[in-house]
Amino acid sequence: MERASLLLALDFGGTKLTAGLTALGERRWRAHRRVPAPPGSNAQSDREIMMALVQDMLATAELPLAAVGVSFGGPVDAARGVVLLSHHVPGWENTPLRQWLEARLGVPVAVDNDANAGALGEWRFGAGQGCDSILYVTVSTGIGGGWVVNGQPYRGADGMAGEIGHIVIQPGGPECICGRRGCLEALAAGPAIARRARECLAENPTAGKALRALVSGDVETITARHVSQAAATGDDLAQQVLDEAAYFLGQGIGSAITLMNPQRVVVGGGVAKSGPRYFEMVRAAARANVLPGMTVDIVPAALGDDAPLWGAVVLAGDLLN
Ligand SMILES: [Zn+2]
Known part of the structure:
Protein backbone atom coordinates (compact mmCIF):
# COMPACT_ATOMS: atom_id res chain seq x y z
CA MET A 1 0.00 0.00 0.00
CA GLU A 2 1.27 3.46 -0.86
CA ARG A 3 1.90 5.83 2.00
CA ALA A 4 -0.78 8.49 2.45
CA SER A 5 1.12 11.65 1.62
CA LEU A 6 -1.19 14.16 -0.02
CA LEU A 7 -1.68 17.48 1.75
CA LEU A 8 -4.75 19.58 1.06
CA ALA A 9 -4.60 23.35 1.62
CA LEU A 10 -7.73 25.49 1.82
CA ASP A 11 -8.00 29.28 1.92
CA PHE A 12 -11.32 30.87 2.88
CA GLY A 13 -10.50 34.39 1.74
CA GLY A 14 -13.72 36.38 2.14
CA THR A 15 -13.97 37.31 -1.55
CA LYS A 16 -12.46 34.12 -2.94
CA LEU A 17 -12.10 30.45 -2.08
CA THR A 18 -8.92 28.59 -2.98
CA ALA A 19 -7.89 24.95 -2.66
CA GLY A 20 -4.52 23.40 -3.46
CA LEU A 21 -3.30 19.83 -3.41
CA THR A 22 0.34 18.93 -2.97
CA ALA A 23 2.38 16.11 -1.46
CA LEU A 24 4.70 16.00 1.56
CA GLY A 25 8.03 17.56 0.61
CA GLU A 26 6.76 18.84 -2.73
CA ARG A 27 6.89 22.48 -3.83
CA ARG A 28 4.29 22.49 -6.58
CA TRP A 29 0.54 22.18 -6.79
CA ARG A 30 -0.73 18.86 -8.14
CA ALA A 31 -4.08 20.62 -8.42
CA HIS A 32 -5.14 24.21 -7.70
CA ARG A 33 -8.61 25.75 -7.86
CA ARG A 34 -9.68 29.32 -7.09
CA VAL A 35 -13.24 30.61 -7.36
CA PRO A 36 -14.77 33.96 -6.39
CA ALA A 37 -17.24 33.77 -3.51
CA PRO A 38 -20.61 34.58 -5.09
CA PRO A 39 -22.32 37.81 -3.98
CA GLY A 40 -24.51 37.28 -0.94
CA SER A 41 -22.61 34.16 0.11
CA ASN A 42 -22.63 32.97 3.71
CA ALA A 43 -20.66 30.53 5.82
CA GLN A 44 -22.71 27.55 4.69
CA SER A 45 -22.52 28.33 0.96
CA ASP A 46 -18.75 28.99 1.28
CA ARG A 47 -18.26 25.58 2.91
CA GLU A 48 -20.32 23.85 0.22
CA ILE A 49 -18.40 25.55 -2.60
CA MET A 50 -15.11 24.60 -0.94
CA MET A 51 -16.19 20.96 -0.48
CA ALA A 52 -17.14 20.80 -4.17
CA LEU A 53 -13.62 22.03 -5.11
CA VAL A 54 -12.08 19.47 -2.77
CA GLN A 55 -14.13 16.54 -4.05
CA ASP A 56 -13.29 17.51 -7.62
CA MET A 57 -9.56 17.57 -6.81
CA LEU A 58 -9.53 14.36 -4.77
CA ALA A 59 -11.47 12.43 -7.44
CA THR A 60 -8.38 12.28 -9.67
CA ALA A 61 -5.72 12.13 -6.91
CA GLU A 62 -3.16 9.33 -7.25
CA LEU A 63 -2.45 9.02 -3.51
CA PRO A 64 -4.57 9.00 -0.37
CA LEU A 65 -5.03 12.26 1.55
CA ALA A 66 -2.96 12.55 4.75
CA ALA A 67 -3.86 15.92 6.29
CA VAL A 68 -5.57 19.26 5.70
CA GLY A 69 -4.46 22.79 6.54
CA VAL A 70 -6.84 25.76 6.46
CA SER A 71 -6.19 29.48 6.22
CA PHE A 72 -9.19 31.56 7.24
CA GLY A 73 -9.70 35.28 6.59
CA GLY A 74 -10.75 36.27 10.10
CA PRO A 75 -10.08 35.54 13.78
CA VAL A 76 -9.59 31.88 14.59
CA ASP A 77 -9.00 29.92 17.79
CA ALA A 78 -6.21 27.83 16.28
CA ALA A 79 -5.85 25.56 19.33
CA ARG A 80 -9.49 24.44 19.04
CA GLY A 81 -9.79 24.81 15.25
CA VAL A 82 -12.77 27.12 15.67
CA VAL A 83 -13.52 30.13 13.45
CA LEU A 84 -14.58 33.00 15.73
CA LEU A 85 -16.10 35.21 13.02
CA SER A 86 -15.65 36.68 9.56
CA HIS A 87 -15.75 40.43 8.94
CA HIS A 88 -16.84 39.79 5.34
CA VAL A 89 -19.10 36.74 5.30
CA PRO A 90 -22.09 36.26 7.65
CA GLY A 91 -22.71 33.10 9.63
CA TRP A 92 -19.18 32.06 10.62
CA GLU A 93 -19.54 32.93 14.32
CA ASN A 94 -18.04 30.15 16.48
CA THR A 95 -17.90 27.58 13.68
CA PRO A 96 -15.97 24.39 14.60
CA LEU A 97 -14.39 24.25 11.13
CA ARG A 98 -11.72 21.69 12.07
CA GLN A 99 -14.30 19.26 13.42
CA TRP A 100 -16.55 19.85 10.39
CA LEU A 101 -13.77 19.06 7.92
CA GLU A 102 -12.41 16.11 9.90
CA ALA A 103 -15.88 14.53 9.89
CA ARG A 104 -16.09 14.87 6.10
CA LEU A 105 -12.53 14.09 5.06
CA GLY A 106 -11.50 11.57 7.72
CA VAL A 107 -7.99 13.02 8.23
CA PRO A 108 -6.49 15.50 10.74
CA VAL A 109 -7.14 19.20 10.06
CA ALA A 110 -5.44 22.37 11.35
CA VAL A 111 -7.00 25.85 11.07
CA ASP A 112 -5.36 29.26 11.48
CA ASN A 113 -6.03 32.83 10.39
CA ASP A 114 -4.70 34.06 7.05
CA ALA A 115 -2.02 36.35 8.47
CA ASN A 116 -0.47 33.57 10.57
CA ALA A 117 -0.78 31.18 7.63
CA GLY A 118 0.80 33.77 5.29
CA ALA A 119 3.70 34.15 7.73
CA LEU A 120 4.23 30.38 7.83
CA GLY A 121 4.00 30.11 4.04
CA GLU A 122 6.53 32.88 3.37
CA TRP A 123 8.82 31.57 6.11
CA ARG A 124 8.92 27.97 4.86
CA PHE A 125 8.58 28.44 1.09
CA GLY A 126 8.93 32.14 0.24
CA ALA A 127 10.83 35.32 1.13
CA GLY A 128 11.45 34.29 4.75
CA GLN A 129 13.28 31.04 4.03
CA ALA A 302 7.50 35.95 -2.79
CA LEU A 303 4.35 33.83 -2.91
CA GLY A 304 1.80 36.52 -3.76
CA ASP A 305 -1.81 35.55 -3.16
CA ASP A 306 -0.81 31.95 -2.44
CA ALA A 307 1.18 32.73 0.74
CA PRO A 308 -1.70 31.69 3.08
CA LEU A 309 -2.31 28.57 0.98
CA TRP A 310 1.34 27.52 1.32
CA GLY A 311 1.03 28.29 5.02
CA ALA A 312 -1.90 25.89 5.14
CA VAL A 313 0.43 23.27 3.61
CA VAL A 314 2.86 23.87 6.50
CA LEU A 315 0.01 23.49 9.02
CA ALA A 316 -1.08 20.24 7.36
CA GLY A 317 2.47 18.85 7.16
CA ASP A 318 3.13 19.65 10.83
CA LEU A 319 0.15 17.44 11.78
CA LEU A 320 2.08 14.43 10.47
CA ASN A 321 5.24 15.03 12.53
ZN1 LIG B 1 -7.81 49.92 14.34
Missing part, protein backbone atom coordinates in the same frame (compact mmCIF):
# COMPACT_ATOMS: atom_id res chain seq x y z
CA GLY A 130 16.27 30.39 6.28
CA CYS A 131 15.18 32.98 8.86
CA ASP A 132 14.76 32.15 12.52
CA SER A 133 12.13 34.86 12.99
CA ILE A 134 9.99 36.87 10.60
CA LEU A 135 7.14 39.34 10.74
CA TYR A 136 4.78 38.95 7.79
CA VAL A 137 2.65 42.00 6.99
CA THR A 138 -0.14 41.98 4.44
CA VAL A 139 -1.39 45.32 3.12
CA SER A 140 -4.61 45.25 1.11
CA THR A 141 -8.13 46.30 2.17
CA GLY A 142 -6.86 45.89 5.74
CA ILE A 143 -3.43 45.45 7.30
CA GLY A 144 -2.70 42.15 9.01
CA GLY A 145 0.41 40.57 10.40
CA GLY A 146 1.74 37.26 11.64
CA TRP A 147 4.88 36.15 13.46
CA VAL A 148 7.17 33.20 13.14
CA VAL A 149 9.49 33.22 16.16
CA ASN A 150 12.19 30.59 16.75
CA GLY A 151 10.76 28.68 13.80
CA GLN A 152 7.27 28.51 15.32
CA PRO A 153 4.11 30.54 14.77
CA TYR A 154 3.69 32.98 17.64
CA ARG A 155 -0.05 33.57 18.17
CA GLY A 156 -0.15 35.37 21.50
CA ALA A 157 -2.38 34.96 24.55
CA ASP A 158 -5.60 35.60 22.60
CA GLY A 159 -4.48 34.39 19.19
CA MET A 160 -4.21 38.04 18.13
CA ALA A 161 -0.45 38.59 18.01
CA GLY A 162 0.77 40.48 14.96
CA GLU A 163 -2.18 42.88 14.65
CA ILE A 164 0.13 45.59 13.36
CA GLY A 165 -2.74 47.24 11.48
CA HIS A 166 -4.12 48.43 14.81
CA ILE A 167 -1.01 50.03 16.22
CA VAL A 168 -1.88 53.71 16.65
CA ILE A 169 0.43 55.78 14.47
CA GLN A 170 -1.42 59.10 14.57
CA PRO A 171 -3.41 59.73 17.78
CA GLY A 172 -6.71 61.39 16.90
CA GLY A 173 -6.22 60.47 13.22
CA PRO A 174 -8.77 58.93 10.85
CA GLU A 175 -11.36 56.55 12.28
CA CYS A 176 -10.50 52.86 12.10
CA ILE A 177 -12.77 49.86 11.56
CA CYS A 178 -11.85 48.76 15.13
CA GLY A 179 -13.54 51.85 16.59
CA ARG A 180 -10.36 53.71 17.52
CA ARG A 181 -8.53 56.49 15.67
CA GLY A 182 -5.22 56.77 13.85
CA CYS A 183 -4.49 53.06 13.51
CA LEU A 184 -1.95 52.08 10.83
CA GLU A 185 -4.75 50.41 8.85
CA ALA A 186 -6.72 53.69 8.76
CA LEU A 187 -3.64 55.45 7.32
CA ALA A 188 -1.94 52.98 5.01
CA ALA A 189 -4.36 50.25 3.81
CA GLY A 190 -5.93 50.41 0.34
CA PRO A 191 -9.13 52.26 1.33
CA ALA A 192 -7.09 54.84 3.30
CA ILE A 193 -4.89 55.49 0.25
CA ALA A 194 -7.96 55.94 -1.96
CA ARG A 195 -9.61 58.26 0.58
CA ARG A 196 -6.50 60.39 0.97
CA ALA A 197 -6.16 60.67 -2.82
CA ARG A 198 -9.77 61.89 -3.10
CA GLU A 199 -9.15 64.47 -0.35
CA CYS A 200 -5.98 65.74 -2.05
CA LEU A 201 -7.71 65.98 -5.42
CA ALA A 202 -10.52 68.02 -3.86
CA GLU A 203 -7.98 70.37 -2.24
CA ASN A 204 -5.95 70.74 -5.45
CA PRO A 205 -8.34 71.05 -8.41
CA THR A 206 -5.51 71.36 -10.96
CA ALA A 207 -3.29 68.52 -9.66
CA GLY A 208 -3.35 64.76 -10.25
CA LYS A 209 -4.09 64.82 -13.98
CA ALA A 210 -2.98 61.24 -14.62
CA LEU A 211 -4.95 59.97 -11.64
CA ARG A 212 -8.11 61.79 -12.74
CA ALA A 213 -7.69 60.45 -16.28
CA LEU A 214 -7.49 56.86 -14.99
CA VAL A 215 -11.03 57.16 -13.60
CA SER A 216 -12.32 59.39 -16.43
CA GLY A 217 -12.77 62.23 -13.93
CA ASP A 218 -15.01 60.20 -11.61
CA VAL A 219 -12.92 60.80 -8.47
CA GLU A 220 -15.31 58.84 -6.23
CA THR A 221 -14.33 55.57 -7.97
CA ILE A 222 -10.60 55.92 -7.22
CA THR A 223 -8.98 52.87 -5.62
CA ALA A 224 -5.49 52.32 -4.21
CA ARG A 225 -4.63 50.48 -7.43
CA HIS A 226 -5.41 53.63 -9.45
CA VAL A 227 -3.17 55.66 -7.12
CA SER A 228 -0.35 53.18 -7.55
CA GLN A 229 -0.80 53.12 -11.36
CA ALA A 230 -0.82 56.93 -11.56
CA ALA A 231 2.23 57.14 -9.29
CA ALA A 232 4.10 54.76 -11.60
CA THR A 233 3.51 57.17 -14.50
CA GLY A 234 4.94 60.05 -12.47
CA ASP A 235 1.73 61.71 -11.24
CA ASP A 236 2.99 63.95 -8.41
CA LEU A 237 -0.18 63.89 -6.34
CA ALA A 238 -0.53 60.10 -6.54
CA GLN A 239 3.16 59.73 -5.72
CA GLN A 240 2.80 61.93 -2.66
CA VAL A 241 -0.23 60.01 -1.37
CA LEU A 242 1.55 56.69 -1.86
CA ASP A 243 4.76 57.98 -0.24
CA GLU A 244 2.76 59.09 2.78
CA ALA A 245 1.10 55.67 3.13
CA ALA A 246 4.50 53.97 2.77
CA TYR A 247 5.90 56.29 5.44
CA PHE A 248 3.14 55.33 7.90
CA LEU A 249 3.64 51.63 7.15
CA GLY A 250 7.38 52.00 7.73
CA GLN A 251 6.71 53.71 11.05
CA GLY A 252 4.47 50.84 12.16
CA ILE A 253 6.95 48.22 11.03
CA GLY A 254 9.73 50.13 12.79
CA SER A 255 7.79 49.92 16.07
CA ALA A 256 7.34 46.17 15.57
CA ILE A 257 11.05 45.75 14.82
CA THR A 258 11.99 47.75 17.92
CA LEU A 259 9.84 45.50 20.08
CA MET A 260 10.69 42.07 18.63
CA ASN A 261 13.89 42.51 16.59
CA PRO A 262 12.93 40.00 13.87
CA GLN A 263 15.48 38.85 11.33
CA ARG A 264 13.29 39.90 8.39
CA VAL A 265 9.97 41.57 7.61
CA VAL A 266 8.07 40.25 4.58
CA VAL A 267 5.42 42.53 3.11
CA GLY A 268 2.67 41.17 0.87
CA GLY A 269 -0.86 42.06 -0.25
CA GLY A 270 -2.12 44.14 -3.17
CA VAL A 271 -0.76 47.50 -1.96
CA ALA A 272 2.74 46.00 -1.59
CA LYS A 273 2.81 45.55 -5.37
CA SER A 274 3.30 49.32 -5.66
CA GLY A 275 6.94 49.03 -6.74
CA PRO A 276 10.51 49.67 -5.56
CA ARG A 277 9.97 53.32 -4.58
CA TYR A 278 7.20 52.27 -2.20
CA PHE A 279 9.54 49.76 -0.54
CA GLU A 280 12.36 52.32 -0.29
CA MET A 281 9.99 54.68 1.54
CA VAL A 282 8.85 51.90 3.88
CA ARG A 283 12.47 50.97 4.67
CA ALA A 284 13.55 54.57 5.22
CA ALA A 285 10.66 55.24 7.62
CA ALA A 286 11.31 51.99 9.49
CA ARG A 287 15.03 52.75 9.80
CA ALA A 288 14.19 56.15 11.26
CA ASN A 289 11.98 54.47 13.87
CA VAL A 290 14.29 51.76 15.29
CA LEU A 291 17.26 51.87 17.61
CA PRO A 292 20.71 52.12 16.05
CA GLY A 293 22.12 48.67 15.33
CA MET A 294 18.79 46.95 14.77
CA THR A 295 18.31 44.87 11.62
CA VAL A 296 15.88 46.46 9.15
CA ASP A 297 15.46 43.86 6.42
CA ILE A 298 12.13 44.53 4.69
CA VAL A 299 11.39 42.58 1.51
CA PRO A 300 8.41 41.95 -0.76
CA ALA A 301 6.54 38.67 -0.33
